[in-house]
Amino acid sequence: MLTSIRPDRDAVALAVSGLLGGVLLWLLGLHTQGGHPFSAPWATLVPLTAMAAAELLRRNAPRAALTIGVLALVADQFTRGSLATVLMFTDVMYAAVLYGTPAAARRLPVATLLITVASTIGFLAWFRKPEALLIGLVIGLVSFVPALTGVSVRTHRTSAEAARLAAAQTARLAEMDRTQAVAAERARMARELHDMVANHLSAVAIHSTAALSIDDPDTSRNALKVIRENSVEGLSEMRRLIGLLREGGEDQAPAAAPTLAALDSLIEQTNVNGASGGLVCTLEDTREEAAGALPTPVELAAYRIVQESLTNALKHAAPGPVVVRIGRTGALLTVEVTSVFGSRPGPTAPGSGAGLVGMRERVTLLGGMFDAGAESGDGGDGDGDGGTKIWRVRAQLPVAEGTVRE
Template identity: 45%
Template structure:
């Protein structure tokens, strides 16, 4: 259980007052025969009241507490009152302005010298030494202790701030390095891959124009292949520009927005055109309500379906490729099935990293992924959570 500063001050005041009343009631205090016994309680009550203000008004509590302490010594010293005065000195240095320690060190030292000197003048050396010892414990020890604690506290705060600044500078350096690397990647994509895709689209368009001028029939397989090449190169170029914009931390144009599942019909149409000669058909079935999916989940689902269709065009045996998207309450289930074709597949170039990429997309979102042949069917299964895990992209 943690107490607030106000509660702590109230507890100190109550404990001091209770101890003062108890000591006075049993007569355990330095009595003064010139004043009644109850007068010794007045400084105790006043000192306990000052304890309530030890943090908020340290200068006033120390100043008034010194006067109350002097009056208490005359009326009859109560140990509880003395202890509370030393606590006021301690709090004055700990919570007061920085100059408070110097002021109290000087006043405490001067008071000790004056009182021990007067005792030496009117009494003897042993009594002067006793007075000097008591004055040191009352006026100097709490001030010195609080000054030491405050120095350690300030040093700890300074080190903490320095550590935070160091961490902030390190984070800024890291972000700067990431931004520089992203800019370099964006330049490479723009200068190399994007230019190649532009050249492919331009040459495909030129070849289509040349074939039309030669009055080639519209159903010519060459023209159909050129149309597929041009369409895919244009879409690839748009995707590349979108990624370049994201790497440069620019606001992407509406035309380059992240692909959505609603655009899967375009991907399926491209797969049908590419797989027609290989005897492939494509079906996409959606089960349940799609609802609102987070952007990372929808992008991952789109890419997994896209890569599954691309792999089917490359490797599947003739038949129907079936894709099922099941929208559940807490997850999205993706299943792609195609006739299994043993061997290396069709002679189409590829990086061979499609399955790895799909698995990584699912795992980064906290989902599951599996792919492989079973009963003459190549099956791809992915399960994505609707809500990504905390800290995941």
């Protein structure tokens, strides 16, 4: 409690300098008035000391400081008076507005203005001389002007603090936007990297394992052929990814994004890579040519979903058909990939689950619906008999422009 009202350095400096200045004026015999009830020389020091004490409280207890200051100023009028007491009172009034409550900051200027006007009218009526206006002017300079100055400084400080807080808030929002943009870009590049390379590396892993585990020259030769083809394709995809990273640069033109027109090549490549595992991949595209072109984000997402689904089939699917279905109904593009669900013989490639996460993220960004899982093969679509389970990946993508979420 004591530390909360401890005066700061400025208050101590003002109090000490005011007190010393008043004592010096007293020693020199300089007073502001004379012929008052308490005309003893020492009486002037009492309100001077009280006003100096009020200065000590100017910041931490402005209301108490103003109360003491008003009493000291009134008491000073019954002595010979000291200019130092009056000057310190102006600072106490200024501090009461600047450091006081908002209510005090609103009321004190109005109150001092009313006191100034009322005093001027009163002294004019009493003395009936124009010189009475000087008394009203002095009262205004001692009370109203310091209060008005305090309001001005307080308003400026409040505006500066509001501007500082607004700038800090803007900086925080900008940092949040930057962080979200970086995270979104990293997620996008992670999806692109996974979808570009996973298909080829899965084929390389499966056929290299087969070449190492089966001691047969023809098998090894075929495996090496597939490994070379996928290595070349993977290198080409990596170059395209580098092109995406350098997009907009001076020395690198943006690389073209894959489209659904390239699905035939993707199906053919999957048949080559999955031949040793008994996979037979087919494409059923029921879209009509009159349906019109697809937005680039939708077409890229559809291609990547098919690519990742075929990669998962190559790594995990049991021998049997892998069917890719592409259809368009109104404003929805439907992508569906089915494969036989179960264990498979021969070498396999490990999976991390990142592919399903990436597909779901792509569909969510486009405002579509995504579903993947195992189900019975007798669902009425001819995927298998009642004892066979299939793995189905299904995505519905809106084809209207402006559906991509930032």
